[in-house]
Amino acid sequence: MGKGANLVPDVEEKSVSGETKIFKWSEIRQNKWIVIDNNVYDVTNFSKKHPGGKVILLNNVGQDATDAFTSFHKDMNKVEKYLKALKIGKVVAESDINQKEERKDELHKDFQQLRKLAEKMNLFKPSPWFYSLHFLQLIVLDLIGTYLIYKSGYENWFTYFIAVACLVTTQAQAGWLQHDLGHLSVFKSTKMNHFAHKVVICAIMGFSSDRWNNRHFKHHAKPNAIKKDPDIRFSYFYLLGKKLPEEVGKKKKGWLPYNLQQFYFFFTLPPVLVPILSVLEMYLYMIRYMKIMDMLWITLYYIRWYFMFVPSLGVLGAVKLSFLVRFFQSYWFIWSTQMSHLPMEVDYDQDLSWFRTQLITTCNVEQSAFNDWVSGHLNFQIEHHLFPTMPRHNLYKIAPHVKQLCEKYGIEYQCKTMSQATFDIYNCLKESGEIWYEAYNS
Template identity: 50%
Template sequence: MAHTMPVYNWNDVRKHVTKDDTWIVIDGLVYDVTKWKYKHPGGQKMLMNQAGQDCTDSWMAFHNDKVAVGKYLRPLCVGRLEASENKETELMKDFRELRATVEKMGLFRASPWFFGFVMFHILALEFGGWFIVYYFGTSWLALLAASLLLVTAQAQAGWAQHDYGHHSVFNNSKINKFIHIFLLNFFKGVSSSWWNYRHYLHHAKPNTIKKDPDIRLELFFLTGKVLPVEFGKKKKGFMPYAHQHQYWFLVLPPLLLPLYFHYEVPYYLWSRRNYVEMFWMASFFVRYVVMFKPFLGVAGALTFYLFVRFIESHWFVWTTQMNHIPMDVDYDEDLDWVTSQLKATCNVEQSLFNDWFSGHLNFQIEHHLFPTMPRHNLHKAAPLVKSLCEKHGLDYKCKTLFGAMRDIVGSLKASGELWYEAYHM
């Protein structure tokens, strides 16, 4: 029946890129997702950001059960692309062959032993933090030792929820979702749906202005080479961006988790009337008070919690931003999947410490190319990805842990200088 379908070219497809008329292309077929985007698990903005574009590789990357998801796609198909309009390049062809190779290698199969240990050591660390206070009391030394264990438990739980959020542990999406809610809402006091909304937008269009929420920092920081010049020429913003590499240390690392997230996450849930997740998020604070009220009182328990978040925030910010902030930040150029991910991500050298400290997100390139791949297999895919990059002349960046963190500050300084020049031109 394929030959009886309407045939379109890219000019036709790109006419349908509005909120009320949204088309995308997957594997040569054209889909009208205008109404479906509001039912999409990743949110309607996810599909709006890809309107008028070829989404084949991003669709492959995010969906494990392609047969099941395909059932939702079939009724949305409105035609096919002209054969001459095929945008598949040698790079795209080689990457799709590479994906098939890593699938055959079993790199998308998770190890229950690995993730079982991850969960055990998180719970053990959390219990250890409570036990120190219970056994040794509330001296400053005991509280400091307890806080270090609790910070580590929370940070590692952050990496673990990331695995379940990407459905890279169990084949059953409901089990992944249940554990994701347990780790994020109950164990960390955040929100599963909020995380999904932000994180999938980031993955689909990393470091893309207006499409990646993780780089919406212009209230305090300007990243890349494009935004600083725009803001400088238009005299936008109120911060002294030329000094952003200096006040960075006082703003994002210490304040993101203990201050900003306590505003954004509740606002997100309240605006969407997501009362179920609000309940589970509230249960975290009840849990924390129950754990530490007998020793510190209610106010003391919450103050202790904020101190833990303050320390964890430094760990979280430096580790998550070292792979992206120093990389290219630009508007959507409709690049192929591989090129867009390589321009926006870099790796950090492998070691037992680096793997554990970053939750294997030191393999950020491989994670972005294969977001549902279990993290303990990312290092196995790395040599193949590196070989692909060498063949096609793509820059595969891998840094030391300290070098990657240092580059955050260096890139902020360079962006601030661009803003200063444009502002005073």
């Protein structure tokens, strides 16, 4: 596994005798080390210092993390100093490697060639015009919403809800922009991406950038993986996939009537995720890990909201407006993101190749001006998961090449209509609920 061209500096770790240490995969799995391009790294102590959080590293121990590593790290020179200290040797090519593993290695090489093609096509280069217009959209909509509230307040309910629509759109579109900044795909400078990320997600949206990074990259590393992807951890309320519902059903566990989850899902998670659950989780996270800077940045959001709306609506009215905006934003967010993941395979981590993992857990929605805008180009969810640092306005350009690689290896490339993707949320919840019900009553 991972025998492509070297992707990290080849800094040899010598044993006492001066020879490079060679490890077998059984040793690597037992000691929970990580392999990147055939080099073995001991991340036991470093995991606590990892900028992306320790869990994302620990979720990849005992595995070849080459493609995940190159996909998440934009500046290879920056991580070189860490790799030098962590390298302990190389992995030996086992003689009993089977056909499946050879195929996995071949796919890895082809994916790396695809990445090189994307680099030659300048697809990792962001468009200043695209992101400038996107940010301008936020300012204009926010000003319109504020002006309508200032002029009418509660006096004209039609004007009030037009203002709410503008503010909801501002928050939803800011969500897509902060997502791009969090993935370091807007500016060449990593520091500038981080700074702008705090401006957008903290000051404009009122959420923690550090908490978002910590959670979101776990999802990207192991999408739809039970116990590893935080985005599917709702076992008390909903059961997803085929394996988990059967396991829970056989244990005769059932906090709720999961065979009806396709109905109550739409009236439970979407209304509370952004306005309540995300806020509570965020503050618990910031207090636990003492994220003082994020707290200070978020204070700017509340100051901004106070001066924009309290003079017209009063304190209680401004709070109500904030909740109402986040209520509708939550539906927008869940609909746009979960239609690409919930209906796909949900299982325990199978240690598959990076390419295959993303394709079986992710699907696309057909391209159109509306679909691109409303989903923040995450209708190209497959390409985004394969190349997280690629600016979203370039995702459609690499899509044909991704399809060709899928055809070569017989991997299904799913692209749905918006309506079908929406209905599939209902369908997958219904199927999972029925699996639980049958197992529970057997």
